[in-house]
Amino acid sequence: MAKILVVDDDPSFNEMLSSYLRRQDHEIEQAFSSQSALAAFKTKSIDLILTDFKLPDMDGLELIRIIKDEKPDMPVILITNYSDVRTAVTSIQLGAFEFITKPVNPDEMLLTIGQALQEKTTSTAAKPKTIKKASGSPEYVIGTSPQSLDLWQHLQLVAPTKMTVLILGESGTGKEYAAKMIHEKSKRAKAPFVALDCGVLSKELAASELFGHIKGAFTGAVQDKKGAFENANGGTIFLDEIGNLPYEVQVQLLRVIQERKVRRVGSEKEIDVDVRIIAATNENIAVSGSQSEFRTDLFHRLNEFELKIPALRERKEDLNEYIGLFLRQACNELEREVTGLDAEAQSIVQHYSWPGNLRELKNVIKRAVLLSTGELITPAQLPHELANEEVLSTTDTIADNAASIQNAINGTTGTDLKALQEKNEKQLILETLEKTKYNKSKTAKLLNIDRKTLYNKLTKYQIEI
Structure with a gap:
């Protein structure tokens, strides 16, 4: 049981949230203004603060700023509207653990509160401009570019739904990270997340990997095996590079989506599955579909909601945030204390086109941290091709x-x-x-x-x- 401070100037909404959280065995302290919230924060033992953005005396962002200045490890969750995505991003930059949007989804709110309370015991002050998940989960950069903010807003909208999502983007743009975030923000967050790279599946093995097989179904099938759909039952399956899936298996996948049943290779028995599907591709499979390479009916089944992840070269405003994230990760893994890039190295990475996108950037930063002998990365630690990239006009x-x-x-x-x-x-x-x-x-x-x-x-x- 935690003691939660609920801050909202609307008495009915405040009471509704407070009553719901009390029924979840939390102890609730109510405040109807920023000043009364600060008074409760300073005089009572509060474990978490849940605050609305629009307050009469000062807004939620200023309240977060004051709270974080006085107690950096206090988890704060901001309640805002879908249209206030820039406000929500600013709250993360100020150190808020997370934000939730109105109308509030009770399951999502409880999940977020649980994650915040779990992290409080082990985490230090939140790092700016990144979302920190529960222990063992990756950090996510929101970004400040218009493309990233639009992507973030759309992701927030679709995550709580049951819709099938198709993620488009070049190789290395972070499609699997986006899929994981959708899963973690959905009602299936506590269930399995299973990722499968369709690009490496042969025609012979694809059906077995997806749907499983029974003993003796083919040479080498020495025992029964569950497929990815059965392993993901109740949760989410992420099918990366879906455009490479063999045509025959596309037919089977379409049937699974329509009937929510799988049949293992070699078996006549049908198994019910409850799985949300997120697919991704770096190809335009809508065009491919018209050329009979990818089934048009399957494309439309997968494309209930489309997310387009822009290439890194199209959102250079986000570059420094990703550098900071990958720098922290590399330093933690390699036990180094590199703080950043010198001016010349910074200029090189800013002007490079990053054809490998985030995957290439992460590898470059990790390599540079390993080679670095001082606190700053210099051009000597960067790959030669970065400074000598041949760019066509x-x-x-x-x-x-x-x-x-x-x-x-x-x-x-x-x-x-x-x-x-x-x-x-x-x-x-x-x-x-x-x-x-x-x-x-x-x-x-x-x-x-x-x-x-x-x-x-x-x-x-x-x-x-």
Whole structure:
């Protein structure tokens, strides 16, 4: 049982929250203004503060600022409206543990309160601009760019629902982190979160990994095995690189989504499953669907709600926050005391295009921390290619694209848009292969696709290396 201070100037809403929390065996102290809240905070033994943003004498942000100045480890949860996402972000920057939105979801509120009370015993003051989850969970950067704030707002909206979510973004943008956050903010947070990379599944093994198999179903099946859907029952399954899923397995997945039943490979028995599906891809599978590579009906089933994670180069305003996060993580893991980057190193990372996105940035920072001999990272600890990146001008890029399109048009007959698109794609792959001296890993990186997708396209276009 914890003693919670509920701060809201609306008597009916304050009483409703207080009564609900009392029924959950918490001891409640009520305050109807910031000043009365501060008086209770200073004179009574409070474990957690739940405050509304709009208060008559000072707003919730100022109240958080004062509380955190006096007692940095006091967990504060802000109640705000969906439209006040910038306010909510500011509250996290000031040290609030989390914010919840109106109308308040009781289960979400209880979960957040439980996480805050659990962390209070072990955590120090909250770090700015990141959300800290329960022990063992990753930190999440919200960001300050318009794209990141929109993403955060949409994530908050969809997380408490039952909707299937499709996350779009280049490789390394953090699609799995977004999926985990949706899970942690949902009513399924205490149930399993199972992630499966469809990009590495062969046609033969995909059905077994997803739906399981029985003993003797195929050579090597020496015992019964549960699939990812059964393991995620009651919780969330994250299907990464869904665009690489074999067509035959897409049919089976569609059936599972429609009927909420799975059938293990080799079995006739159907097993009920209650699983929320979050899928992700770095390809435009809506276009692929029209080309019969990805089922259109499956795409629409998965795309009840779409989240687009922008590339790091499109939101450079967030770069320093991610550097700070990865720097802390690397220092903790490697037991170093590096505090930041010097001016020259900072300039290099700011001007680099980060084709590998957050994954590349994290690796670069970790490597630099390991190599660093002082408190600051210098250019000597950064990979050589960062400072010597060959960047095409906008004019050259436009000219190259126009030439490629014109070449494709000249080589096709009529107005076959599909043939035009395929020829243009094949030409781009061939040109990129030549530039990288037929290095498939570098080619996939430059094209912003994974190696499995590249291999599939090499087979499709009959490109031999």
